Structures are given as structure tokens and as C-alpha cells.
Amino acid sequence: MSDFSIGEAAARTGVKAATIRYYEQIGLVAPPARTEGKQRRYGRDDLSRLNFIRHARALGFELDAIRDLLALSAEPDRPCVDADGIALRRLAEVDGRIAQLTALRAELKRMVEGCGHGRVGDCRVIETLGAPIA
Amino acid sequence: MSDFSIGEAAARTGVKAATIRYYEQIGLVAPPARTEGKQRRYGRDDLSRLNFIRHARALGFELDAIRDLLALSAEPDRPCVDADGIALRRLAEVDGRIAQLTALRAELKRMVEGCGHGRVGDCRVIETLGAPIA
């Protein structure tokens, strides 16, 4: 009844085998059952958990935040303020990062467009980098 | 004539003393002159180089790219296609990252807004993360 090798688990969740072992090592996922020959065998619940982790990682949550989210998801009757808070903090981070990157983008664009494709001596790219930061 | 301790260099360039030592260790900046007591002393050229590095780091260039840019800036007569190329690649990276973060942001926002602030069992945040990735 649905037990998967680490390779199958990797294929089904998109989390690489080596990464799954790493998650086990740091205690983010529980050690799974083993065969007689000591190979790992995963069940459906393990796959769900890995899928949750992968999804959260894709959204940029740190492993510690994911640990908290997983703990919360195990207590369905608690108010979801905490989960909400974690997500809100992440949203704020993402907003900040986008703003920062947008500013960088503008400066990079100015640099690149100012480049007349001539000699390095006249290059706006090099020149801009050499200038003190505003 | 204008030689600075590592602390002064740090203050004037915005690169921390420990980071300057690290840059020296990995060969990104040359070992500076030393006092009799073996303390580092930096000249104006060293400060320029550090300033260049700091500016480039602020724009998100990797140290290897900065190494290349520094090498290019030392040859003013070469065509600046190479410098241009490095900057263009970085611009493309930034564009990609912004796009990715914008998509993440949308999903995070949907998650957070869908949260009725009730119990974890009904929480959109937890639920969304548990769902398979689209």
C-alpha cells in the first residue's frame, strides 16, 4: 500500500533525493520506514509533507518558517493568526525585494543604454561603477 | 600622502573591514602596504577599487563578474563589448527575478487575502501550501 523509494518520492514531489535526506537530517521531515536492507520507504503522508515544503520553498519561505507552518497545519483547531502572520511577513519581504530590484534595474538600464559600445575608456558601465554611490 | 588604516578605508568606501580582508584573501584586491607593526595601509587607488566593488555588489554582480569588470576597467583601449555583456546578463537576471517575485507576490497575496482569520483547519494559507504545485 503505497510505499515509495526515495527516488520515487523525489519524482512525485519535485524534491531531490539528496534534499529529502538533508531535510531528514535537520529534522524537517521524520525518518521514514526502512526496508530490511535499510533503504527508505515513504508513504502518502510523507509525500504530502514534502509537497507542502516544496510549495512553501517555491514561495521563498525559509526552512524555519516552514517548520512553523507545518507545526501549525498539524493543529487544525488553532486560530490561523500565526500562519497568517508568517505569510504576511513573507509578503512584506517580497514587496521590499521587488522594490529594491526595480531600483537596481533602473540603474543597470541607464548604465547599459549609456554604453556607446566603444572603448572601455569611455564605457558608461565601467564609469558608473567607478563613481561613488549616490 | 593619503594612506588609510583598514578602518578608515571601511568608513570611506562602505566596505566593512572584515570584508576588505576577505577580498584580499580571495585575491579580489591586492595586499596593501603595511606599517612596521604589520597593519594594513591603503592608498587612493585602493579606495577606488573598493568603491567600485561596493557599487557593483550593490547592483548584485557576483564577485567573479566584478573580477572581470575590474580587469576590463584596467584596459581602457579595449572595446567595451565585454563589460556591456556582463551588465546585460545581470540586467536579464534582474528582470527574471522581478518577474518571478511578482508571480510569488500574487500567490502570497491570494493566500493571505483568502484567510478568514478563523481556524487553521480552514486556513487558506495552510491549504494553499498543501495543494500540489500548478
Add this chain to the structure above:
DNA sequence: CTTACAACTTCAAGCCACTAGAGGTTCAAG
């Protein structure tokens, strides 16, 4: 049943770009 070989196992080290800390030395002001 044997063989081949892909997939598994553990453990250690490497990646990036720093940062922090321990324990000792030098510089500059008073």
C-alpha cells in the same frame, strides 16, 4: 539462481559571500 547495473546508503566536503569570535598585538592620544 546468477548476474548486471541502477538506485540506494553514509559521510565528508564544497558552494557563495560574508560574519563572528577568540586571543593576541599595535597605534595614537593624553
Add this chain to the structure above:
DNA sequence: CTTGAACCTCTAGTGGCTTGAAGTTGTAAG
């Protein structure tokens, strides 16, 4: 001359994995 801030070197730690070595297990074909 004394004080103490700033310097020195060296090692180890950060996050989130990835890679590699060297050995073991699982499984399908013959």
C-alpha cells in the same frame, strides 16, 4: 607611560543545499 580602541590572524559558522567517494541493495533479465 599608560590606556584602550583599533588592529592582527585564524577558525568556525551561516543557509540550503549539492557533489563526490566508496560501499550496499533491489530488481529485472537470462
